[in-house]
Amino acid sequence: MALDQPPRELARRILHKGAVGSYGLCDVELPDGQRTTLVVLAHPGAAAVVPFLDARRIVMLRQYRHAIGGVIWEIPAGKLDAGEAPELCALRELREETGYSAGRLVRSGEILTAPGFTDERIHLFCAYDLTPGSATPEPNESLELHEVELAEALAMVERGEIIDAKTIVGLMHAARAVGLRA
């Protein structure tokens, strides 16, 4: 199938609208006339942020994730509210999950998490000039704050201790932003 002949969508059936997005099936026709059905999870998008305490130290989270049944290292992140700009989402999630308000936010990049089945796009940021405050995590969020040297976080990526995709890419962009080599 050639790239300039994408499949034609015949019908899309939503099977479930939930907190993560709309899960459904797309019937598509391939250029050769064959028909097939693809699973698609339509996601609102998300923002994630590397919060700098100073030029070397960042805030990271240990977070329980039910989908994997365990605790992992992450950077603060969350889904976009309806109509919310990624920048505002990043500032809001940072405040809710860590209590910190950021005086300066710089976009560093973006990722598609799993383009084989979802359009989820996570906008990545670095946050600076932090002012502490009270965190207000959701009742079902289970997280613990840690202050980590960015260089140590990069070593944790190398050692395979940090495996969350948005966190790895966010750290890589953050390292470049402050002139540290990943």
Add this chain to the structure above:
Amino acid sequence: MALDQPPRELARRILHKGAVGSYGLCDVELPDGQRTTLVVLAHPGAAAVVPFLDARRIVMLRQYRHAIGGVIWEIPAGKLDAGEAPELCALRELREETGYSAGRLVRSGEILTAPGFTDERIHLFCAYDLTPGSATPEPNESLELHEVELAEALAMVERGEIIDAKTIVGLMHAARAVGLRA
């Protein structure tokens, strides 16, 4: 909610078993007695591979992805078959998508793509000593092979032209593997 008191799963209802995995809802009880429902997509896992043509050049794909309605840069990758080891999956997907057989495969890391709702884990590899052959992509796969300098691929990440998460992290690990700084 404390990290040492994860929610207790009361029930899990599968809403759909499809090509991507089992999509369902988990009813959980939080430590404070509150109940909530979480969306979980149980995924079989996947493997992705950076194929080295020589010390500097790699094989990359331009691939059409229906979920995002467009063409993106990726490395060869695919889901694990039932009971399949990640190494064998990496070699199989490399062969199917590019035609290349690898004489040597080295594990470079792994990612969780979206732990907020799925256990999808992509095992990352570098492949060396490639022998060309015939690609046998799935009828619904739409892809185009490109030979790219690894240094140029890293520059494409920096410029935001490569945004697929497994591809970014795979390239970062590959750069480290051959002594190139990402």
